[in-house]
Amino acid sequence: xxxxxxxxxxxxxxxxxxxxxxxxxxxxxxxxxxxxxxxxxxxxxxxxxxxxxxxxxxxxxxxxxxxxxxxxxxxxxxxxxxxxxxxxxxxxxxxxxxxxxxxxxxxxxxxxxxxxxxxxxxxxxxxxxxxxxxxxxxxxxxxxxxxxxxxxxxxxxxxxxxxxxxxxxxxxxxxxxxxxxxxxxxxxxxxxxxxxxxxxxxxxxxxxxxxxxxxxxxxxxxxxxxxxxxxxxxxxxxxxxxxxxxxxxxxxxxxxxxxxxxxxxxxxxxxxxxxxxxxxxxxxxxxxxxxxxxxxxxxxxxxxxxxxxxxxxxxxxxxxxxxxxxxxxxxxxxxxxxxxxxxxxxxxxxxxxxxxxxxxxxxxxxxxxxxxxxxxxxxxxxxxxxxxxxxxxxxxxxxxxxxxxxxxxxxxxxxxxxxxxxxxxxxxxxxxxxxxxxxxxxxxxxxxxxxxxxxxxxxxxxxxxxxxxxxxxxxxxxxxxxxx
Ligand code: BG6
Numbered sequence: 001x002x003x004x005x006x007x008x009x010x011x012x013x014x015x016x017x018x019x020x021x022x023x024x025x026x027x028x029x030x031x032x033x034x035x036x037x038x039x040x041x042x043x044x045x046x047x048x049x050x051x052x053x054x055x056x057x058x059x060x061x062x063x064x065x066x067x068x069x070x071x072x073x074x075x076x077x078x079x080x081x082x083x084x085x086x087x088x089x090x091x092x093x094x095x096x097x098x099x100x101x102x103x104x105x106x107x108x109x110x111x112x113x114x115x116x117x118x119x120x121x122x123x124x125x126x127x128x129x130x131x132x133x134x135x136x137x138x139x140x141x142x143x144x145x146x147x148x149x150x151x152x153x154x155x156x157x158x159x160x161x162x163x164x165x166x167x168x169x170x171x172x173x174x175x176x177x178x179x180x181x182x183x184x185x186x187x188x189x190x191x192x193x194x195x196x197x198x199x200x201x202x203x204x205x206x207x208x209x210x211x212x213x214x215x216x217x218x219x220x221x222x223x224x225x226x227x228x229x230x231x232x233x234x235x236x237x238x239x240x241x242x243x244x245x246x247x248x249x250x251x252x253x254x255x256x257x258x259x260x261x262x263x264x265x266x267x268x269x270x271x272x273x274x275x276x277x278x279x280x281x282x283x284x285x286x287x288x289x290x291x292x293x294x295x296x297x298x299x300x301x302x303x304x305x306x307x308x309x310x311x312x313x314x315x316x317x318x319x320x321x322x323x324x325x326x327x328x329x330x331x332x333x334x335x336x337x338x339x340x341x342x343x344x345x346x347x348x349x350x351x352x353x354x355x356x357x358x359x360x361x362x363x364x365x366x367x368x369x370x371x372x373x374x375x376x377x378x379x380x381x382x383x384x385x386x387x388x389x390x391x392x393x394x395x396x397x398x399x400x401x402x403x404x405x406x407x408x409x410x411x412x413x414x415x416x417x418x419x420x421x422x423x424x425x426x427x428x429x430x431x432x433x434x435x436x437x438x439x440x441x442x443x444x445x446x447x448x449x450x451x452x453x454x455x456x457x458x459x460x461x462x463x464x465x466x467x468x469x470x471x472x473x474x475x476x477x478x479x480x481x482x483x484x
Contacts, residue, residue: 005481006418012137012426013477014097015090015449016383018144018189020073021435023103025080027066029119032109034146035157035202036073038062041441041456046356048439051145052197056206063149068458072441077434077452078462083127085464086433089450091134093470094477098136099382099428100127101144101189104170111148112166116173124174128181138182139382139428141247142171142231144189145438147202157202158194158220161303164227171231172238179239186319186382187228190249192276194221199438211297218298225279226306229313243316245380246280248273250320252363252370256329256345266328269344274374281318281375283311317425318371321383322410325350325363355387355445361409368417368424378423384410385430387437387445390467398451398467407469407476408484415481429473433464449473 020036027033038059042050068074079086090098104111106120131138147157155162175185193200194217201220205213228246235244253269255262271288278286284307285300293300326344334345350358364384371379386406390398407429418424431447434454443454449470454460475483 005479006415007424007481010096011424011480012097012139012184012380012428013480014095014099014136014139014426014428015432016099016139016428016430017079017101017432017435018141018146018438019101019103019106020076020144020146021431021438022076022079022100022433024068024074024076024078026068026074028080029106029123030109030117031103031120032105032111033063033149034073034103034105035149035152035198036146037071038149039073039199039441040070041072042439045440045442045445048355049196050440051199051438054198054204056204059149059152059204072436072443072456072458075454075458076436077454079433080123082462082464084130086450087127087130087134087136089464089466089470090136090432093432093449093474095134095136095432096477097139097184097426097428098131099139099141101141102174103146104143104167105146105148105150107173108166108170109148110150111154111163112151112169121173121177124178125181128178132181137184139184139186139380139426140174140178140182141186141189142174143167143187145193145199149202152202152204156204157198158223159201159203159216161223163202164223164230167227168230168234171227172234175231175235175238175242179242183242185235185242185244186247187231187244187280187315188224189247190321191221191224191228191247191280192249192273194224195272214296215298218293219301221276222300222302222306226303226309228280228315229283229309232313232315233309245317245319246277246315247382248277248318248320250322250367250371251344252325252360252367253328253344254325254347256327256331256334259330261330262328265330269326269328277318277320277371277375279310280315281377283314285310315377317378317380318375319380319382320367320371321430322364322367322381323384323430324357325360326358353386354389357387359386359406361413364410365413365417365420368414368422369420372417372420372422378425380425381414381427383428383430385447387447389444390446390451392451398465400467400469403447403467403469404472407473411476411481411484
């Protein structure tokens with residue numbers, strides 16, 4: 001089978017999730033509230049940045065409200081209570097890998113408590129043990145778009161250097177605890193999202209100017225880079241057999257025209273995206289950022305030893321999410337698409353999802369080749385998928401051929417990239433069991449192979465039901481990508 005597809009033996013087929021989008025049980029068993037759980041559902045569903053729009057006033061209002069009514073990420077899809085059923089469904093599809101994240105606040109409710117919360121640690125033991133029953137490898141993100149809200153209140157999240165010590169105490173705790181259960185880790189989900197704000201930095205930005213916000217973002221990111229480098233070194237010391245990666249939301253840019261100024265702008269946009277993996281894979285800030293920082297009055301406060309930490313804490317593999325591509329233009333009046341996460345330009349050759357994300361399977365092949373040529377480290381596609389509104393047909397089933405088609409096209413391009421020579425470890429599609437959207441907190445933006453009976457207001461039985469794509473993906477995995 002492998003000969004025909006090119007995917008290696010042990011290719012990590014599976015699905016990807018995040019604690020705050022699935023678990024629920026936001027205040028059970030000693031868990032502290034997180035930054036994700038103070039975010040309300042977006043009023044405008046095309047606003048994928050709604051997750052960042054938290055002000056001090058909104059935070060105070062959220063903290064005072066102990067219910068989950070207005071905060072969908074407090075509910076998730078109830079994985080906390082249904083993990084056995086869900087992992088069984090993944091096993092039925094033949095999953096080799098389950099990407100999930102640990103909620104830091106289940107382990108350290110305030111982020112920097114003296115002792116970890118045993119009930120939180122025990123929960124993830126149960127999840128990993130359940131995976132082991134079916135030979136599913138957990139692929140664990142240490143920080144996926146959340147942190148204990150206590151650290152926002154105490155020290156404005158990642159804006160504070162003190163958060164590095166809190167985080168690395170947490171990482172050391174979970175590495176020690178799960179060293180015999182988890183072989184694949186990654187540090188920060190979509191680390192570049194730190195340039196978008198609160199959702200990834202945990203830092204409030206009330207009253208800051210554009211330049212001040214930029215300063216806050218890049219300083220917070222520096223702290224995350226250092227924390228990530230320390231975590232890499234901790235893991236290598238604790239469990240030399242385990243591997244740890246970085247994670248980027250890759251935004252491939254194309255020039256709007258062959259006009260060299262558009263090509264240059266494209267290169268600049270790409271550099272701003274690849275900066276993150278340059279630091280985490282190569283171990284140092286790339287030169288091109290010096291000019292960018294100077295032009296935007298950003299001064300990175302580096303402590304003695306930071307550069308050495310970055311050099312010595314480079315990752316074992318590079319993982320990334322891929323949903324869309326961008327178009328860049330030097331023309332300031334160039335039309336932007338509001339749907340794309342970072343507001344790139346419209347591409348007339350591509351169709352968009354109902355949320356305006358431009359669908360570009362060939363871009364995945366381009367991305368894989370660019371990454372491989374730039375870094376020569378193993379690559380892992382840890383998110384890809386189509387957010388769509390599913391309808392239960394008269395026969396009681398969900399015929400999501402649009403989702404099958406999207407995934408098929410992307411897997412075809414992944415296969416081409418492997419033939420091109422790219423070293424690819426695996427593919428975990430986003431949201432294998434319907435979950436809460438990160439950007440808008442909707443439930444109705446569904447990615448799953450399995451339908452979850454819950455609406456945007458939290459009504460529903462939470463029952464699980466396989467969609468047509470469930471059976472399709474099962475056959476893809478069973479044939480190691482031959483039968484698409
Ligand atoms: C990625 C995130 O940006 O995209 C996930 O890592 C997220 O957490 C996914 O869910 C899809 O985005 P959304 O906004 O449709 O949930």
